[in-house]
Amino acid sequence: MKLKEFAKQLGLSPTTVSRALSGYPEVSEKTRQRVAEEAVRLGYRPNINAVRLVTGRAGAIGVVMGRSGEFQFSEYMSGMAERLDSEDIDILVSPLAEQDGKNENQLYSRLATSGRVDAVIIHSPMPNDERIALLHRLGMPFLVHGRSETQVPHAWLDIDNEGAIRRATSHLIDLGHRRIAMINGRAGLTFSLHRDKGYREALAQRGIQFDPRLVAHGHFTDELGFRFARSFLEQSPRPTAFVAGSMMTALGIYRAVRSRGLVVGRDISVIAHDDVFPYLTADNMVPSLSTTRSSLRAAGARSADLVLQLLSGRPATEIHELWPVELILRESTGPVPQPAA
Amino acid sequence: MKLKEFAKQLGLSPTTVSRALSGYPEVSEKTRQRVAEEAVRLGYRPNINAVRLVTGRAGAIGVVMGRSGEFQFSEYMSGMAERLDSEDIDILVSPLAEQDGKNENQLYSRLATSGRVDAVIIHSPMPNDERIALLHRLGMPFLVHGRSETQVPHAWLDIDNEGAIRRATSHLIDLGHRRIAMINGRAGLTFSLHRDKGYREALAQRGIQFDPRLVAHGHFTDELGFRFARSFLEQSPRPTAFVAGSMMTALGIYRAVRSRGLVVGRDISVIAHDDVFPYLTADNMVPSLSTTRSSLRAAGARSADLVLQLLSGRPATEIHELWPVELILRESTGPVPQPAA
DNA sequence: TGCTCCATCCAAATCGTTTTAAATTTTCAC
């Protein structure tokens, strides 16, 4: 069913019908109503590609999906979908086929110049991220999920990683812990740096010497969590508490602690960051896990919203949003154990 | 830069240029070469939306992304991307915003009738899957990743879940195990049923009584693996071996086994299915994990390929592909321990 | 040279919308 045919059935011109459906003010409310109803009844829907051609809009937002598996895209994208549901906008994903950094730039480049998307979302940025410079240069609107320190102006949405980890660490210090290990995300990423900073600040505030042997960086996996925790626990004196970058990492830490015959929450305290997944909840862990919490899903929804604002003309330099992070105490944190008398 | 302008610069007509770029035979090789080179040099790229309008093709494949997190979309999609890289085809994801089943049908419906995609891929099908009937009715080409028992003709790519689990279970029986627990995927999904079948067949072949108390169904998470394993291990006599549906589940099982003071590979044998993720490898687990292995990434690549075949006219009824699954023995499987003398 | 036949190349129609600029109808004060 084409517009022309549909309009004829209604006894109107294509123009009026098009306007009615797009909600323009030039068409009377009565007509608008009628057109809307008939469209549903007769099943008329504008050909999306014709619309795209004539308006010059792609009607899609691009997301490049890394392979590391550390970032839970499904959760974030569900959030985006929630917001985009009412709009007529798609999510286009470009999975990174290879790890190669140059390929990645090429991928962004192609995405930006292909006309397939109206905007792009960048994840896991670095302080000086090439992608930001690239997209800016190409004039493609984009939102950074996270932050960067580049001079290039960019819209961003980030959570307060620094504050979250500072508070978590401070809390552990309050509980009497002095040797606090930190298993952070991949080195070089902005959020890892922010977390490092929060950690060090908390230590510094209380006059505790920073010990680089207590900090590790890497992917957010159970496996790495286990390995790092395992090796930290072999130190003497060993750490009495862990700050972890993710729920996966925490699982690995739990495993490592148990494998040493120790008990989480009594011998070893653990706080991890929780992105809130439906299938892995801090409350259900044994013992339940103290967390710094911020919903990735909510971030996805808000990201979509901000991108829409960006597309409707709000300047990127105005779009900066920093979300506070909750600290939720559960069973995995407790006072530092007294050394065997 | 538009086609018209580009053609003028070359001193050719738009027709010839278009044909040259699309590789039609009516244009001489020399001209084709020249056009291709100049296109790169001058940066001419056909407007994708104009192409879409005039050809009627959307140039995209739709994937509906569930929220369960059990299915590793990034890995599968990377595979797809690998194959689609050379084609000019996008991947459109529609994350499921809610869990509601009716909403899901609506989502597929909208996707199919919106003209945004040329084909759809269905994941985690059930034996009698509504989505298959729906897409068939709507005349939207689709590939099922997995299988269904519906009469509706459909193209599919699946791995031999039944055979894989049958072999895994048989192997455990060969090692002397008699009480073998099975932690399977969500109840009702075809692949879970196939795995159940393989498990029961293996038992039946050796005259071992099937015990429903040794089988559990659920999402592929560490957490559920832990819980199920934990409760199985409380039985008396307890199982001496586990067959698990995923690597995550296996992690949970390892945890549960350790928490009972038992040792994987000696007291308890474990075999799990491995979809081959870059960040969680069976070899790196401690002890290394015996697996039934099939690369999800490869499945993604092949899926894309099959969809392209479907789109170029190959009948869906011809596209049925069943992949064998490797059984790889590592340290987590061993002979059944002798009962304490 | 004249003719046919290929290999190339081209003009114009088409895809299904949105939108500009203009025409028509309605409303309302006098």
Place this chain on the structure above:
DNA sequence: GTGAAAATTTAAAACGATTTGGATGGAGCA
């Protein structure tokens, strides 16, 4: 009842490609 202003509606021109049906020019042959 008239005329101007306001409210509706419309015809036709984009948008930027692909593709149909012809046109053109040169090679091959007598």
